[in-house]
Amino acid sequence: MTVLVDCQGLTKRFGHKAVLQQLDLQIHAGAAVALVGANGAGKTTLLSLLCGYIQPDHGRVEVLGHQAGSPALNGRLGALPQDAQFDPDFGLAMQLHWLARLQGMSVAKSRQETERVLALVDLTAEAGSKVAQLSHGMRKRLAIAQSLLGEPELVLLDEPTAGLDPLHAKALRDCIQRLSAHCTFVISSHNLFELEQLCGTVLMLEQGRIRQQVAQVSETAVLRLQLCQENYQSLLPLLEQLPGFVSWQCTSPLQLELQYDAVTASDFDVQLLQVLHQQGIGYRQLSRGQSLEQQLFQSGG
Template sequence: MKPIIQCRDLSKRFGSKTVLQQLSFELVQGDVAALIGPNGAGKTTLFSILCGYLRPDSGSVSLFGHPAGSSALFGKVAALAQDAQFDPAFSIGEQLDFYGRLQGLSRKAAHEETLRVLALVDLADQVQQKAAALSHGMRKRAAIAQAFIGSPQLILLDEPTAGLDPVNALHIRQLISHLSGEVSFMISSHNIFELEQLCNKVLYLEQGKLQAEAAGDADKQQCYLTLQLEDDNADAVTQALSQLPGLVTIRPLQKKELLLCYEPQHNANFDLALLQCLAANGLRYRNLTKGQTLEQKLFSAR
């Protein structure tokens, strides 16, 4: 499948400070990619380069086969900055109409597009309201609606649910999930739980370098189980489970939590055997979860 984003040895410096160092990655149509990293890791700089606002100092970047910032990408790529704001002097509908006109839509088509994207974020009845009359959550959803104008094929979202209450954050996650079959997303967020719900690919940036690129549990040779214990007896549980056929490793994560790696080709019913072993030895557990969490994939070995 032809990539929609292709970065090769991408680097960017500001004075003597190197912000991005030889980043190479690809995204294909339908990907929902998470961009994760601590503050100052280079996430915003990468977004700015992908939008064409900044030029890299070395390496190459292309979107849909065109250089970032090319006029050929007009209408195909949209972005939402974390702190995007509306002008308080105009209604939400007037401003979204204006953004539609900037994309070449007629006055009528722009207004129809405004109503469409406001309906996507459940704000169709707020079209005449000014930003000051809306709650923080509503303003955030209206800003996200702006990114959907013109039905772009790739949308870059910087902290789309930051500061939202749980109900509004859930609404945005559901919207992204609903559209992910027809639109590709790159989402920057510090909310790992949220990204785990939405994304099929993860890019982890640290000090300008791509430290990890993770995707689903694609390795069929080895599988994982996360075991949460009822009692503080990890050593006894580890000893009891160590003889199970197919077991590769047992690694402690947090107190009363173990990560088990096993090979299903050597024991297709490993999870059942594990539970039977715990019961036979009188060992209690609280929860057994298949797979690794995104947090475990990125940080457990760091």
């Protein structure tokens, strides 16, 4: 499996505060990787080190086989900084065109790439507009567009949907899912629901170190069922009779968490839906596995 990011003993201080402390990390090509953690945990600092914006005090940082910040990464590494800025007096297409040229693209290729990434973020109609004329959400989409120039192998996104309306946030998630077949994304976000949809692995930063790694792709035999009404007591004896049923618990007034044997009852979810239909019990959502929030925080601390 191809190693895209390799950090060994990574330490970064700002004054007397150690933001990252002897951090070891490897990221492989494949499904998107999430970075989570409290404010100040070191997420943005780590992404900045990977981009070469800042240098570590100690340790080694390699990206795609090169030292972070190397010119050899031009066009291979894309990034959305948390505070990305553009010249307010120039048009969108013009700025993307010159950014592509700085990556070494020809005039024709840079124009082609500009059109492609503007379409990906639904800004084709604003290609000639000045950045000063854009809303906050449009500027964020422009910043995402520049991170995708040249179809990079690795893209680092710092809070990509912050400031986006629900429609464009969903469109961006769909875009990331499509592009993930050819590109690996590393996404820093506080939106656990979003990360749960997008990422195969979640890395939790705490006090400058990787405290926990959660593999989203698992064989955990858990179903979460959100009902429309609380009078579900008559449903429980029927669920307990289903083949493969192990246990249940009520995690909120309208939500049940059901554990079952996935080996002997691979169609447990289908049987569950049949029971709900037969009993005329409505439900809002049925999802597989523990939520990311539960996996990260159920052990406390």
